[in-house]
Amino acid sequence: MNPRIPKLEALLARIKTNASAPRATSAPVVDAAPVEEPAIEEPMAVAPEIEVPLESRARLVAAPRVAEQIEVDEIEAEEVLELDDRHVVNDESPAPSPAVDAFAATTEMNVSNLPLPQEPDEAPPPSSRRPIAEPAETPQEAQIAVTHTPPPESGKQVAADVLSFDDDLTGVREAQPPRAAPAPPAPEPSIQLQSMRSPAVAPAARDEMEADLAAPDAAEATAPPPGPLPELRAPRVESAHDMPAVQAGTVAEVSRPTRPVAAAQVAELVGTVKPSTPKTFGELLDDALSL
Amino acid sequence: MASSVDLSGAVRFDLQSGTVRIGDDEKGLVVPASVLGALLSSASLDVRSKVGRDFGAHIGRSVARRAGSGRSLLEADLERATTLLAAELAVAGLGTCNLERWGRALVVHVTDSPIDSPDFVASLIEGALSAATARALSTALLSDAGGVRVLVASERGALRVRGWIEQGTTWSDALVRLQAGGGS
Numbered sequence: 001m002n003p004r005i006p007k008l009e010a011l012l013a014r015i016k017t018n019a020s021a022p023r024a025t026s027a028p029v030v031d032a033a034p035v036e037e038p039a040i041e042e043p044m045a046v047a048p049e050i051e052v053p054l055e056s057r058a059r060l061v062a063a064p065r066v067a068e069q070i071e072v073d074e075i076e077a078e079e080v081l082e083l084d085d086r087h088v089v090n091d092e093s094p095a096p097s098p099a100v101d102a103f104a105a106t107t108e109m110n111v112s113n114l115p116l117p118q119e120p121d122e123a124p125p126p127s128s129r130r131p132i133a134e135p136a137e138t139p140q141e142a143q144i145a146v147t148h149t150p151p152p153e154s155g156k157q158v159a160a161d162v163l164s165f166d167d168d169l170t171g172v173r174e175a176q177p178p179r180a181a182p183a184p185p186a187p188e189p190s191i192q193l194q195s196m197r198s199p200a201v202a203p204a205a206r207d208e209m210e211a212d213l214a215a216p217d218a219a220e221a222t223a224p225p226p227g228p229l230p231e232l233r234a235p236r237v238e239s240a241h242d243m244p245a246v247q248a249g250t251v252a253e254v255s256r257p258t259r260p261v262a263a264a265q266v267a268e269l270v271g272t273v274k275p276s277t278p279k280t281f282g283e284l285l286d287d288a289l290s291l
Numbered sequence: 292m293a294s295s296v297d298l299s300g301a302v303r304f305d306l307q308s309g310t311v312r313i314g315d316d317e318k319g320l321v322v323p324a325s326v327l328g329a330l331l332s333s334a335s336l337d338v339r340s341k342v343g344r345d346f347g348a349h350i351g352r353s354v355a356r357r358a359g360s361g362r363s364l365l366e367a368d369l370e371r372a373t374t375l376l377a378a379e380l381a382v383a384g385l386g387t388c389n390l391e392r393w394g395r396a397l398v399v400h401v402t403d404s405p406i407d408s409p410d411f412v413a414s415l416i417e418g419a420l421s422a423a424t425a426r427a428l429s430t431a432l433l434s435d436a437g438g439v440r441v442l443v444a445s446e447r448g449a450l451r452v453r454g455w456i457e458q459g460t461t462w463s464d465a466l467v468r469l470q471a472g473g474g475s
Contacts, residue, residue, distance in 0.1 A: 276395050281372035282365030284390070285420075288397035289428055291448040291469050 296357060296378040313382075314353050324384065324405035331408045343411040347418025350379045354423040361425045376419065385415065391440070393466045399430075402438035409435040416441045433462035442466070 278284040302319065303312040313319035331339050354375045358364035364372055373390045376399075380388055386404035390397065399416045406412065409432050417430040420443060429449035433440040433456070440462065442452055448469055455465040 276392075278392075279368060280365065281367050281369055282424075284369060284392065284397055285365065285424060285426060285428070285443070287395040288443045289426065289445045291396060291444045 296374050298378055298382060301353070301382045314349060315356070317349070328406050328408065331406065331411050336410065339408060339411045340414040343414025344418035344421075346383075347415040347420075348422040350376075350383060350385075350415070351419035351422030351424075353379045353382075354419065358423070361423060364423055376423070379419070385412075388416075393463075394470045396466050396470060397443040398433065398466075399441045399443060400438050401441065404439060409439045412439040413441045416443070431456070433465070444469070 276287055278287060301313065303316075304310075305312065311319040311321055331342065334342070355361045355364055357375050357379070358367060358372075364375065367375075369390060373388070377387045377389075380386055380401070384405065386401055388402070389400045391400055392398075399420075401412050401416065404412055413430045413432040417428065420426070420430075421428055427446070428443055429446040431442040431444065431449040431452045433442050433452070442449060442462075444452070452462075452465045452469055455468060456462060460468070
Protein backbone atom coordinates (compact mmCIF):
# COMPACT_ATOMS: atom_id res chain seq x y z
CA MET A 1 0.00 0.00 0.00
CA ASN A 2 1.16 3.49 -0.86
CA PRO A 3 2.01 5.38 2.28
CA ARG A 4 0.46 8.52 0.87
CA ILE A 5 -2.95 7.08 0.66
CA PRO A 6 -3.64 7.65 4.37
CA LYS A 7 -2.66 11.24 3.89
CA LEU A 8 -5.02 11.59 1.03
CA GLU A 9 -7.76 10.02 3.05
CA ALA A 10 -7.05 12.35 5.93
CA LEU A 11 -7.11 15.27 3.58
CA LEU A 12 -10.35 14.13 2.10
CA ALA A 13 -11.87 13.81 5.50
CA ARG A 14 -10.71 17.24 6.39
CA ILE A 15 -12.15 18.66 3.22
CA LYS A 16 -15.44 17.08 4.03
CA THR A 17 -15.33 18.50 7.48
CA ASN A 18 -14.58 21.94 6.24
CA ALA A 19 -17.22 21.72 3.61
CA SER A 20 -19.85 20.65 6.05
CA ALA A 21 -18.90 23.27 8.57
CA PRO A 22 -21.12 26.40 8.55
CA ARG A 23 -19.56 29.57 7.29
CA ALA A 24 -19.99 32.64 9.36
CA THR A 25 -19.18 35.37 6.91
CA SER A 26 -19.45 35.84 3.26
CA ALA A 27 -15.94 37.14 3.02
CA PRO A 28 -13.45 34.87 1.44
CA VAL A 29 -12.16 33.03 4.40
CA VAL A 30 -8.94 31.27 4.00
CA ASP A 31 -7.95 28.74 6.48
CA ALA A 32 -4.74 29.75 8.02
CA ALA A 33 -3.64 26.24 8.71
CA PRO A 34 -1.92 24.77 5.75
CA VAL A 35 -3.32 21.61 4.45
CA GLU A 36 -0.93 18.96 3.73
CA GLU A 37 -2.14 17.23 0.68
CA PRO A 38 -1.44 13.69 -0.09
CA ALA A 39 0.82 12.84 -2.85
CA ILE A 40 -0.70 11.29 -5.86
CA GLU A 41 0.84 8.38 -7.54
CA GLU A 42 1.47 8.15 -11.16
CA PRO A 43 -1.97 6.80 -12.00
CA MET A 44 -3.44 9.61 -10.06
CA ALA A 45 -1.20 12.19 -11.62
CA VAL A 46 -3.94 14.56 -12.42
CA ALA A 47 -6.04 15.68 -9.61
CA PRO A 48 -9.54 16.58 -10.49
CA GLU A 49 -10.30 20.18 -10.44
CA ILE A 50 -12.67 21.07 -7.75
CA GLU A 51 -15.69 22.65 -9.14
CA VAL A 52 -16.59 24.97 -6.40
CA PRO A 53 -18.75 27.99 -6.55
CA LEU A 54 -16.64 31.07 -6.77
CA GLU A 55 -17.79 34.03 -4.88
CA SER A 56 -15.65 36.81 -6.13
CA ARG A 57 -13.85 37.99 -9.14
CA ALA A 58 -10.60 37.70 -7.29
CA ARG A 59 -11.07 34.03 -7.01
CA LEU A 60 -11.86 33.77 -10.65
CA VAL A 61 -8.67 35.50 -11.54
CA ALA A 62 -6.21 34.03 -9.16
CA ALA A 63 -7.27 30.51 -8.58
CA PRO A 64 -6.93 29.08 -12.07
CA ARG A 65 -3.51 30.59 -12.35
CA VAL A 66 -2.31 28.75 -9.28
CA ALA A 67 -4.02 25.56 -10.28
CA GLU A 68 -2.47 25.69 -13.68
CA GLN A 69 0.92 26.28 -12.16
CA ILE A 70 0.46 23.24 -9.98
CA GLU A 71 -0.54 21.15 -12.89
CA VAL A 72 2.36 22.21 -14.98
CA ASP A 73 5.13 22.29 -12.42
CA GLU A 74 4.43 20.09 -9.50
CA ILE A 75 2.75 17.28 -11.22
CA GLU A 76 5.39 16.98 -13.80
CA ALA A 77 8.21 17.32 -11.33
CA GLU A 78 7.10 15.37 -8.30
CA GLU A 79 3.93 13.94 -9.61
CA VAL A 80 2.35 15.08 -6.37
CA LEU A 81 -0.57 17.40 -6.08
CA GLU A 82 -0.48 19.54 -3.02
CA LEU A 83 -3.62 21.31 -2.14
CA ASP A 84 -3.18 24.54 -0.38
CA ASP A 85 -5.55 27.00 1.18
CA ARG A 86 -6.59 28.39 -2.09
CA HIS A 87 -8.47 25.24 -2.77
CA VAL A 88 -10.49 25.83 0.30
CA VAL A 89 -13.45 27.80 -0.80
CA ASN A 90 -15.68 29.75 1.40
CA ASP A 91 -19.10 28.60 0.64
CA GLU A 92 -22.28 30.07 1.82
CA SER A 93 -24.12 26.85 1.67
CA PRO A 94 -23.35 24.46 4.43
CA ALA A 95 -24.03 21.45 2.28
CA PRO A 96 -21.12 19.90 0.59
CA SER A 97 -20.88 20.49 -3.03
CA PRO A 98 -21.49 17.66 -5.43
CA ALA A 99 -18.02 17.98 -6.79
CA VAL A 100 -16.52 17.30 -3.42
CA ASP A 101 -18.70 14.24 -2.97
CA ALA A 102 -17.81 13.00 -6.32
CA PHE A 103 -14.20 13.60 -5.62
CA ALA A 104 -14.43 11.71 -2.40
CA ALA A 105 -16.18 8.87 -4.03
CA THR A 106 -13.85 8.58 -6.87
CA THR A 107 -10.82 8.84 -4.62
CA GLU A 108 -11.69 5.57 -2.92
CA MET A 109 -12.18 3.81 -6.15
CA ASN A 110 -9.93 4.90 -8.88
CA VAL A 111 -9.30 8.45 -9.30
CA SER A 112 -7.52 8.07 -12.53
CA ASN A 113 -10.71 7.05 -14.25
CA LEU A 114 -12.43 10.31 -13.57
CA PRO A 115 -12.68 12.65 -16.41
CA LEU A 116 -10.95 15.91 -15.89
CA PRO A 117 -13.29 18.85 -15.78
CA GLN A 118 -12.57 21.47 -18.25
CA GLU A 119 -12.32 24.98 -16.97
CA PRO A 120 -12.07 27.92 -19.25
CA ASP A 121 -8.83 29.71 -19.06
CA GLU A 122 -9.08 33.34 -18.20
CA ALA A 123 -5.94 35.33 -18.44
CA PRO A 124 -5.25 37.71 -15.66
CA PRO A 125 -4.80 41.37 -16.42
CA PRO A 126 -1.31 41.79 -17.73
CA SER A 127 -0.68 44.96 -15.88
CA SER A 128 -1.15 43.64 -12.41
CA ARG A 129 0.38 40.54 -10.90
CA ARG A 130 -0.31 41.33 -7.36
CA PRO A 131 -2.92 39.34 -5.57
CA ILE A 132 -6.09 41.22 -5.21
CA ALA A 133 -6.95 39.73 -1.87
CA GLU A 134 -4.10 39.23 0.52
CA PRO A 135 -4.58 36.18 2.68
CA ALA A 136 -5.42 37.01 6.17
CA GLU A 137 -2.79 36.07 8.67
CA THR A 138 -5.06 36.01 11.67
CA PRO A 139 -8.70 35.13 12.10
CA GLN A 140 -9.33 38.66 13.26
CA GLU A 141 -8.08 40.04 10.01
CA ALA A 142 -10.17 37.54 8.20
CA GLN A 143 -13.22 38.82 9.94
CA ILE A 144 -12.52 42.29 8.60
CA ALA A 145 -13.38 41.80 5.04
CA VAL A 146 -12.06 44.40 2.71
CA THR A 147 -13.12 44.10 -0.84
CA HIS A 148 -10.63 45.67 -3.17
CA THR A 149 -11.60 46.98 -6.45
CA PRO A 150 -9.73 45.09 -9.13
CA PRO A 151 -7.25 47.17 -11.00
CA PRO A 152 -8.30 48.36 -14.36
CA GLU A 153 -7.19 46.35 -17.24
CA SER A 154 -4.67 48.02 -19.39
CA GLY A 155 -3.14 47.20 -22.64
CA LYS A 156 -3.37 48.10 -26.22
CA GLN A 157 -6.29 50.20 -27.13
CA VAL A 158 -8.02 49.01 -30.17
CA ALA A 159 -9.08 51.74 -32.48
CA ALA A 160 -12.60 51.95 -33.61
CA ASP A 161 -13.48 50.60 -36.99
CA VAL A 162 -14.80 53.88 -38.28
CA LEU A 163 -13.08 57.09 -37.40
CA SER A 164 -15.38 59.90 -36.60
CA PHE A 165 -14.11 63.40 -36.17
CA ASP A 166 -15.83 65.87 -34.06
CA ASP A 167 -16.78 69.16 -35.55
CA ASP A 168 -14.92 71.00 -32.85
CA LEU A 169 -11.76 69.19 -33.83
CA THR A 170 -11.91 70.13 -37.48
CA GLY A 171 -13.16 73.63 -36.88
CA VAL A 172 -15.71 73.33 -39.64
CA ARG A 173 -19.16 74.02 -38.38
CA GLU A 174 -22.47 74.62 -39.86
CA ALA A 175 -24.05 77.97 -39.51
CA GLN A 176 -26.37 78.03 -36.60
CA PRO A 177 -29.50 80.08 -36.81
CA PRO A 178 -29.42 82.98 -34.46
CA ARG A 179 -30.94 82.14 -31.23
CA ALA A 180 -33.28 84.34 -29.49
CA ALA A 181 -31.95 86.17 -26.51
CA PRO A 182 -32.44 84.14 -23.43
CA ALA A 183 -35.25 85.25 -21.35
CA PRO A 184 -34.17 87.03 -18.25
CA PRO A 185 -34.39 84.92 -15.20
CA ALA A 186 -37.46 85.25 -13.23
CA PRO A 187 -37.00 87.63 -10.39
CA GLU A 188 -36.48 85.94 -7.15
CA PRO A 189 -39.29 86.26 -4.79
CA SER A 190 -38.72 89.04 -2.40
CA ILE A 191 -38.13 88.16 1.13
CA GLN A 192 -40.94 89.12 3.35
CA LEU A 193 -39.12 90.93 6.06
CA GLN A 194 -42.23 91.29 8.04
CA SER A 195 -42.47 87.59 8.41
CA MET A 196 -38.99 87.37 9.83
CA ARG A 197 -39.12 87.62 13.48
CA SER A 198 -36.47 87.17 16.01
CA PRO A 199 -36.67 84.04 17.96
CA ALA A 200 -38.39 84.21 21.16
CA VAL A 201 -35.93 84.97 23.85
CA ALA A 202 -36.70 84.49 27.39
CA PRO A 203 -36.73 87.81 29.18
CA ALA A 204 -33.82 88.52 31.39
CA ALA A 205 -34.17 88.25 35.02
CA ARG A 206 -35.66 91.36 36.38
CA ASP A 207 -33.76 93.50 38.73
CA GLU A 208 -35.33 94.36 41.94
CA MET A 209 -34.93 98.03 41.15
CA GLU A 210 -36.96 97.83 37.98
CA ALA A 211 -40.38 99.30 38.00
CA ASP A 212 -43.37 98.24 36.03
CA LEU A 213 -44.22 100.64 33.32
CA ALA A 214 -47.12 100.35 31.07
CA ALA A 215 -45.57 99.00 27.93
CA PRO A 216 -47.33 100.64 25.01
CA ASP A 217 -48.19 98.76 22.01
CA ALA A 218 -45.71 98.89 19.17
CA ALA A 219 -48.19 100.67 16.96
CA GLU A 220 -48.87 103.20 19.63
CA ALA A 221 -45.22 103.82 20.27
CA THR A 222 -44.50 104.72 16.67
CA ALA A 223 -47.73 106.50 16.00
CA PRO A 224 -47.60 110.29 15.66
CA PRO A 225 -49.05 112.32 18.45
CA PRO A 226 -52.70 113.08 18.16
CA GLY A 227 -53.77 116.26 16.54
CA PRO A 228 -52.62 118.06 13.41
CA LEU A 229 -49.01 117.90 12.50
CA PRO A 230 -46.97 121.02 13.14
CA GLU A 231 -46.22 123.15 10.16
CA LEU A 232 -42.78 123.04 8.77
CA ARG A 233 -40.72 126.15 8.50
CA ALA A 234 -40.49 127.71 5.10
CA PRO A 235 -37.07 127.79 3.56
CA ARG A 236 -35.18 130.95 4.14
CA VAL A 237 -34.87 132.04 0.59
CA GLU A 238 -36.22 135.02 -1.25
CA SER A 239 -38.11 132.86 -3.67
CA ALA A 240 -40.25 131.47 -0.94
CA HIS A 241 -43.04 133.77 -2.00
CA ASP A 242 -43.28 131.95 -5.30
CA MET A 243 -44.06 128.69 -3.65
CA PRO A 244 -47.61 127.38 -3.88
CA ALA A 245 -48.07 127.52 -0.16
CA VAL A 246 -47.27 131.22 -0.15
CA GLN A 247 -49.53 131.91 -3.06
CA ALA A 248 -52.30 130.14 -1.28
CA GLY A 249 -52.11 132.65 1.52
CA THR A 250 -49.63 131.05 3.88
CA VAL A 251 -47.12 133.52 5.15
CA ALA A 252 -43.58 132.33 5.50
CA GLU A 253 -42.05 132.85 8.86
CA VAL A 254 -38.56 134.05 8.36
CA SER A 255 -36.11 134.04 11.16
CA ARG A 256 -33.49 136.69 10.97
CA PRO A 257 -30.55 137.19 13.20
CA THR A 258 -30.84 139.84 15.80
CA ARG A 259 -28.90 142.91 15.01
CA PRO A 260 -26.22 143.74 17.50
CA VAL A 261 -27.14 146.44 19.93
CA ALA A 262 -24.98 149.52 19.70
CA ALA A 263 -22.62 149.33 22.57
CA ALA A 264 -20.90 152.25 24.06
CA GLN A 265 -17.59 150.54 24.46
CA VAL A 266 -17.16 147.68 22.05
CA ALA A 267 -13.43 148.16 22.05
CA GLU A 268 -11.63 148.83 25.24
CA LEU A 269 -8.55 150.94 25.00
CA VAL A 270 -5.85 150.17 27.44
CA GLY A 271 -3.37 152.94 28.02
CA THR A 272 -3.02 156.21 26.21
CA VAL A 273 -0.97 157.36 23.30
CA LYS A 274 1.27 160.17 24.32
CA PRO A 275 0.75 163.02 21.89
CA SER A 276 3.83 164.42 20.31
CA THR A 277 4.16 167.87 21.70
CA PRO A 278 7.68 168.99 21.08
CA LYS A 279 8.56 172.10 22.99
CA THR A 280 11.77 172.86 21.24
CA PHE A 281 12.85 172.88 17.67
CA GLY A 282 15.31 170.14 18.43
CA GLU A 283 12.58 167.79 19.66
CA LEU A 284 10.51 168.50 16.63
CA LEU A 285 13.44 167.81 14.41
CA ASP A 286 14.21 164.57 16.17
CA ASP A 287 10.65 163.33 15.68
CA ALA A 288 10.79 164.25 12.05
CA LEU A 289 14.06 162.52 11.49
CA SER A 290 12.78 159.36 13.16
CA LEU A 291 10.38 158.77 10.29
CA MET B 292 4.57 186.62 22.54
CA ALA B 293 5.97 187.46 19.21
CA SER B 294 9.68 187.05 19.03
CA SER B 295 11.82 189.65 17.28
CA VAL B 296 14.93 189.11 15.26
CA ASP B 297 17.67 191.72 15.08
CA LEU B 298 18.62 191.86 11.43
CA SER B 299 20.96 194.81 11.70
CA GLY B 300 24.06 194.48 9.57
CA ALA B 301 22.69 191.53 7.61
CA VAL B 302 23.57 193.08 4.27
CA ARG B 303 26.26 195.71 3.94
CA PHE B 304 26.92 197.67 0.84
CA ASP B 305 30.36 199.08 0.26
CA LEU B 306 29.74 201.70 -2.25
CA GLN B 307 33.39 202.69 -2.57
CA SER B 308 34.39 199.25 -3.63
CA GLY B 309 31.05 198.38 -5.15
CA THR B 310 30.61 195.24 -3.14
CA VAL B 311 27.76 193.80 -1.15
CA ARG B 312 28.61 191.96 2.04
CA ILE B 313 26.13 189.36 3.39
CA GLY B 314 26.55 187.33 6.49
CA ASP B 315 30.10 186.97 7.69
CA ASP B 316 31.56 189.58 5.31
CA GLU B 317 30.93 187.25 2.46
CA LYS B 318 30.51 189.04 -0.83
CA GLY B 319 27.10 188.89 -2.31
CA LEU B 320 25.29 189.87 -5.39
CA VAL B 321 22.06 191.56 -5.99
CA VAL B 322 20.55 189.62 -8.86
CA PRO B 323 17.05 189.85 -10.19
CA ALA B 324 14.98 186.82 -9.26
CA SER B 325 14.00 186.29 -12.88
CA VAL B 326 17.63 185.92 -13.83
CA LEU B 327 18.18 183.37 -11.10
CA GLY B 328 14.98 181.66 -12.08
CA ALA B 329 16.06 181.52 -15.72
CA LEU B 330 19.39 180.18 -14.68
CA LEU B 331 17.84 177.47 -12.53
CA SER B 332 15.29 176.49 -15.12
CA SER B 333 18.02 175.95 -17.64
CA ALA B 334 20.07 173.89 -15.24
CA SER B 335 19.66 170.23 -14.56
CA LEU B 336 18.03 168.83 -11.48
CA ASP B 337 21.28 168.00 -9.84
CA VAL B 338 22.56 171.50 -10.47
CA ARG B 339 19.44 173.01 -9.08
CA SER B 340 19.61 170.82 -6.06
CA LYS B 341 23.23 171.71 -5.47
CA VAL B 342 22.61 175.44 -5.91
CA GLY B 343 19.65 175.22 -3.61
CA ARG B 344 21.60 173.35 -0.87
CA ASP B 345 24.50 175.80 -1.09
CA PHE B 346 22.21 178.76 -0.94
CA GLY B 347 20.34 177.17 1.94
CA ALA B 348 23.59 176.45 3.79
CA HIS B 349 24.37 180.17 3.73
CA ILE B 350 20.94 180.92 5.13
CA GLY B 351 21.30 178.18 7.76
CA ARG B 352 24.61 179.49 9.00
CA SER B 353 23.03 182.94 9.33
CA VAL B 354 20.15 181.39 11.33
CA ALA B 355 22.49 179.59 13.65
CA ARG B 356 24.59 182.71 14.07
CA ARG B 357 21.57 184.76 14.93
CA ALA B 358 20.41 181.99 17.30
CA GLY B 359 23.76 182.09 18.99
CA SER B 360 24.78 178.60 17.91
CA GLY B 361 23.32 175.52 16.43
CA ARG B 362 22.68 174.09 19.87
CA SER B 363 20.82 177.25 20.85
CA LEU B 364 18.67 176.87 17.78
CA LEU B 365 17.76 173.31 18.73
CA GLU B 366 16.89 174.36 22.23
CA ALA B 367 14.81 177.24 21.01
CA ASP B 368 11.11 176.95 20.86
CA LEU B 369 9.31 176.39 17.61
CA GLU B 370 8.26 179.98 17.26
CA ARG B 371 11.77 181.24 17.74
CA ALA B 372 13.23 178.81 15.33
CA THR B 373 10.58 179.58 12.79
CA THR B 374 11.20 183.32 13.12
CA LEU B 375 14.90 183.00 12.66
CA LEU B 376 14.49 180.84 9.56
CA ALA B 377 11.83 183.03 8.09
CA ALA B 378 13.93 186.19 8.74
CA GLU B 379 16.93 184.88 6.92
CA LEU B 380 14.76 183.79 3.97
CA ALA B 381 13.31 187.26 3.88
CA VAL B 382 16.71 189.02 3.96
CA ALA B 383 17.69 186.84 0.99
CA GLY B 384 14.49 187.76 -0.75
CA LEU B 385 13.25 184.16 -1.02
CA GLY B 386 9.91 184.68 0.67
CA THR B 387 8.76 183.55 4.08
CA CYS B 388 8.01 180.22 5.71
CA ASN B 389 5.96 178.45 8.34
CA LEU B 390 6.57 175.25 10.19
CA GLU B 391 3.75 172.68 10.12
CA ARG B 392 3.47 169.62 12.29
CA TRP B 393 1.63 166.70 10.76
CA GLY B 394 1.83 164.27 13.56
CA ARG B 395 5.49 163.73 13.99
CA ALA B 396 6.27 164.97 10.51
CA LEU B 397 7.82 168.39 10.07
CA VAL B 398 6.70 170.32 7.03
CA VAL B 399 8.15 173.67 6.00
CA HIS B 400 5.69 175.74 4.06
CA VAL B 401 7.49 178.35 1.96
CA THR B 402 5.40 181.11 0.49
CA ASP B 403 5.95 184.17 -1.63
CA SER B 404 9.08 182.79 -3.19
CA PRO B 405 10.14 184.65 -6.35
CA ILE B 406 11.84 181.54 -7.65
CA ASP B 407 9.39 179.39 -9.46
CA SER B 408 11.28 176.22 -8.90
CA PRO B 409 9.83 173.95 -6.16
CA ASP B 410 12.71 171.47 -6.16
CA PHE B 411 15.12 174.38 -5.74
CA VAL B 412 13.14 175.57 -2.73
CA ALA B 413 13.15 172.06 -1.30
CA SER B 414 16.89 171.88 -1.68
CA LEU B 415 17.21 175.35 -0.17
CA ILE B 416 15.33 174.29 2.98
CA GLU B 417 17.35 171.11 3.22
CA GLY B 418 20.58 173.03 3.05
CA ALA B 419 19.43 175.65 5.53
CA LEU B 420 18.28 173.26 8.23
CA SER B 421 21.25 171.01 7.78
CA ALA B 422 23.65 173.87 8.19
CA ALA B 423 21.73 175.45 11.07
CA THR B 424 21.32 172.27 13.09
CA ALA B 425 24.31 170.24 11.90
CA ARG B 426 22.03 167.27 11.39
CA ALA B 427 21.91 164.88 8.49
CA LEU B 428 18.48 165.33 7.11
CA SER B 429 16.66 165.20 3.84
CA THR B 430 13.65 166.85 2.30
CA ALA B 431 10.94 165.81 -0.06
CA LEU B 432 8.75 168.08 -2.13
CA LEU B 433 5.17 167.52 -1.12
CA SER B 434 3.27 170.16 -3.00
CA ASP B 435 3.69 173.40 -4.87
CA ALA B 436 0.09 174.50 -4.70
CA GLY B 437 -0.30 177.63 -2.54
CA GLY B 438 3.33 177.71 -1.75
CA VAL B 439 5.90 175.04 -1.54
CA ARG B 440 5.52 172.38 1.13
CA VAL B 441 8.64 170.49 1.95
CA LEU B 442 8.84 167.46 4.24
CA VAL B 443 11.78 167.35 6.56
CA ALA B 444 12.67 163.75 7.41
CA SER B 445 15.40 161.26 7.33
CA GLU B 446 16.92 160.33 4.04
CA ARG B 447 15.04 156.99 4.02
CA GLY B 448 11.72 158.56 4.92
CA ALA B 449 12.08 161.32 2.36
CA LEU B 450 12.97 158.78 -0.30
CA ARG B 451 9.87 156.70 0.42
CA VAL B 452 7.60 159.70 0.34
CA ARG B 453 9.02 160.75 -2.99
CA GLY B 454 8.28 157.32 -4.36
CA TRP B 455 4.70 157.30 -3.12
CA ILE B 456 4.04 160.76 -4.52
CA GLU B 457 5.46 159.75 -7.88
CA GLN B 458 3.05 156.81 -7.84
CA GLY B 459 0.13 159.23 -7.39
CA THR B 460 -0.38 159.21 -3.67
CA THR B 461 -1.43 162.52 -2.28
CA TRP B 462 1.02 164.21 0.03
CA SER B 463 -1.39 163.98 2.99
CA ASP B 464 -1.83 160.24 2.49
CA ALA B 465 1.88 159.90 2.08
CA LEU B 466 2.41 161.56 5.42
CA VAL B 467 -0.16 159.26 7.06
CA ARG B 468 1.39 156.25 5.41
CA LEU B 469 4.82 157.31 6.51
CA GLN B 470 3.83 157.61 10.14
CA ALA B 471 1.83 154.35 10.00
CA GLY B 472 4.94 152.37 9.23
CA GLY B 473 5.11 152.79 5.54
CA GLY B 474 4.28 149.35 4.18
CA SER B 475 5.05 149.43 0.53
